[in-house]
Amino acid sequence: MQLTNLTLREAHELLKTKKLSSVELTQATLQRIHDVDSKVKSYVTVTDDLALEQAKRADERIAKNGNVTPLTGIPFAMKDCISTRGVKTTCSSKILENYIPQYNATVTNKLSDAGAVLVGKTNMDEFGMGSSCENSAFFNTHNPWNLDHVPGGSSGGSAAAMSASLATFTIGEDTGGSVRMPAGFCNVTGIKPTYGRVSRYGLISLVSSFDCIGPMTRDVYDCATVLEHIAGHDEKDSTTYQSPVPNYTQHINKPINKLKLGIPKEYFVAGMEAGVESALQESIRQFEKLGMEIHEVSLPHTKYGLPVYYLLLFAEASSNLARFDGARFGLSKSDNAKDVIDIYLQTRREGFGDEVKRRIMLGAYALSAGYYDAYYLKAQKVRTLLRRDFETALASCDLLLAPTCPTTAFKLGEKTNDPLAMYLSDIYVVATNPAGVPAMALPCGFSNNMPVGMQLIGKHLDEQTLFQVGHAYQQVTDWHKKLPHL
Amino acid sequence: MTNTIDTKTVKHVANLVRLGISEEEAQKFSGQFSSIIDYFNMLNEVDTENVIPASDIANAENVLREDVVKPSMDREEFLKNAPQSERGYVKVPTVLGDE
Numbered sequence: 001m002q003l004t005n006l007t008l009r010e011a012h013e014l015l016k017t018k019k020l021s022s023v024e025l026t027q028a029t030l031q032r033i034h035d036v037d038s039k040v041k042s043y044v045t046v047t048d049d050l051a052l053e054q055a056k057r058a059d060e061r062i063a064k065n066g067n068v069t070p071l072t073g074i075p076f077a078m079k080d081c082i083s084t085r086g087v088k089t090t091c092s093s094k095i096l097e098n099y100i101p102q103y104n105a106t107v108t109n110k111l112s113d114a115g116a117v118l119v120g121k122t123n124m125d126e127f128g129m130g131s132s133c134e135n136s137a138f139f140n141t142h143n144p145w146n147l148d149h150v151p152g153g154s155s156g157g158s159a160a161a162m163s164a165s166l167a168t169f170t171i172g173e174d175t176g177g178s179v180r181m182p183a184g185f186c187n188v189t190g191i192k193p194t195y196g197r198v199s200r201y202g203l204i205s206l207v208s209s210f211d212c213i214g215p216m217t218r219d220v221y222d223c224a225t226v227l228e229h230i231a232g233h234d235e236k237d238s239t240t241y242q243s244p245v246p247n248y249t250q251h252i253n254k255p256i257n258k259l260k261l262g263i264p265k266e267y268f269v270a271g272m273e274a275g276v277e278s279a280l281q282e283s284i285r286q287f288e289k290l291g292m293e294i295h296e297v298s299l300p301h302t303k304y305g306l307p308v309y310y311l312l313l314f315a316e317a318s319s320n321l322a323r324f325d326g327a328r329f330g331l332s333k334s335d336n337a338k339d340v341i342d343i344y345l346q347t348r349r350e351g352f353g354d355e356v357k358r359r360i361m362l363g364a365y366a367l368s369a370g371y372y373d374a375y376y377l378k379a380q381k382v383r384t385l386l387r388r389d390f391e392t393a394l395a396s397c398d399l400l401l402a403p404t405c406p407t408t409a410f411k412l413g414e415k416t417n418d419p420l421a422m423y424l425s426d427i428y429v430v431a432t433n434p435a436g437v438p439a440m441a442l443p444c445g446f447s448n449n450m451p452v453g454m455q456l457i458g459k460h461l462d463e464q465t466l467f468q469v470g471h472a473y474q475q476v477t478d479w480h481k482k483l484p485h486l
Numbered sequence: 487m488t489n490t491i492d493t494k495t496v497k498h499v500a501n502l503v504r505l506g507i508s509e510e511e512a513q514k515f516s517g518q519f520s521s522i523i524d525y526f527n528m529l530n531e532v533d534t535e536n537v538i539p540a541s542d543i544a545n546a547e548n549v550l551r552e553d554v555v556k557p558s559m560d561r562e563e564f565l566k567n568a569p570q571s572e573r574g575y576v577k578v579p580t581v582l583g584d585e
Binding site for chain 1: 515540
């Protein structure tokens with residue numbers, strides 16, 4: 001038995017029945033990180049000592065049978081944009097390279113209370129700006145299925161670490177596909193919950209009205225388990241829902257026959273890689289066999305999702321990133337600074353990478369006098385139309401099915417010189433964030449030996465249906481069980 | 487083809503976001519910004535007459551609470567991350583310049 005390949009559910013069973021200790025499982029995970037992560041490079045920080053200490057405490061908790069949760073003693077990794085007290089949180093940016101938060105994100109607290117064991121922080125595109133993890137200021141992360149390819153982004157480190165069995169589950173963050181797109185590229189399951197389902201307190205903001213923290217796991221059952229533990233109202237984030245978090249796993253086996261699955265016709269058009277399209281068609285047939293009703297639906301504003309998403313991202317990010325001023329925390333460059341403006345100019349020039357610079361400048365442009373109406377306001381109006389598209393489609397269907405990306409993982413370097421081409425790889429995942437609806441990515445096949453992902457898109461707060469349908473699919477398919485050879 | 491966003495505009499927005507940039511960078515960004523903005527101009531095709539801009543997310547309700555003073559982060563703890571501090575304050579050079 002290879003301990004690092006266990007699902008969360010399997011690991012929990014072994015821990016609970018004391019056939020395995022958290023220290024053993026954590027040691028095996030750390031050992032594998034030290035053995036293979038030099039190839040994958042998914043971790044920015046590995047927290048060996050802290051992890052072993054937490055694992056010991058988890059074992060004591062289990063020994064005393066005291067408040068053991070499904071996450072107690074389970075090693076996990078966190079995307080490096082989520083604050084961890086006393087552990088560096090860099091957003092893979094030079095500006096935060098040595099930043100150690102003095103407080104925990106709510107998600108960090110919840111996972112720690114549940115007894116989960118933090119083994120490290122994962123690489124990402126700087127501040128979440130990217131689709132390939134190549135915008136990390138530190139190093140590239142490699143796709144475990146083929147090391148010459150990207151893992152996707154921006155949660156590329158969390159996806160690659162999950163895929164390469166370098167944690168039992170990982171936490172990602174999805175602003176416009178940043179959980180789902182890399183999940184698809186790396187053959188893992190990952191969910192962007194409904195906006196407001198998981199607290200953003202302590203998440204270093206990219207786009208405050210899009211950002212959603214979500215788990216990345218080996219399968220749908222594990223994904224439901226982790227979401228149960230991190231979701232919920234938080235007085236420190238007033239955009240979180242008051243409504244109680246359902247017990248997703250308890251109802252995960254509910255029958256799915258007669259549920260209506262919508263296929264948005266705008267998502268199945270020319271330009272999709274043939275192997276991706278055939279994998280998607282095969283999964284539609286699979287859902288039909290499972291007794292679901294398949295309906296074609298229309299999301300007429302699909303092609304405008306990309307400009308709406310990016311314009312609003314630029315604008316919000318340019319405001320959010322104003323906090324990096326070189327004065328209160330993070331990198332500070334003040335060589336011969338004559339005034340405080342000089343510190344800003346120097347610090348931000350040295351601390352931000354090109355993609356961050358592009359986006360905050362374009363944000364200032366879209367918000368500036370003379371362009372505000374044409375870009376920012378126009379995008380907010382079309383956002384209303386995008387949201388209506390989903391409302392209409394989801395009024396006649398229980399959920400929708402779409403690809404996560406038109407292609408499988410592309411090669412490192414393939415798109416780095418063309419920012420627009422990189423943006424276009426997000427075409428299927430961005431529209432859900434301006435609309436706020438939940439969406440889950442799961443493995444559905446291979447094309448040219450690289451994983452293909454699909455996403456299930458649901459109604460506001462209806463993660464339950466996504467889990468039921470995804471779980472039913474994974475009972476009759478084994479794509480999610482396929483692991484890369486490293 | 488001329489760039490929709492010239493280097494002068496690039497330098498202007500760089501200054502708005504307090505980002506130091508060189509002439510060379512301004513030129514590079516000018517070309518990239520133009521192709522991005524040109525592509526995004528497709529939004530002009532959409533009729534948004536009478537459409538209310540989405541200024542909120544779906545879960546929009548006012549959240550009110552009592553204005554009660556609670557302890558916040560310890561000052562010394564906070565200053566651990568400050569590049570420069572003095573007598574319990576964050577220290578920066580002159581704030582009021584000649585402009």
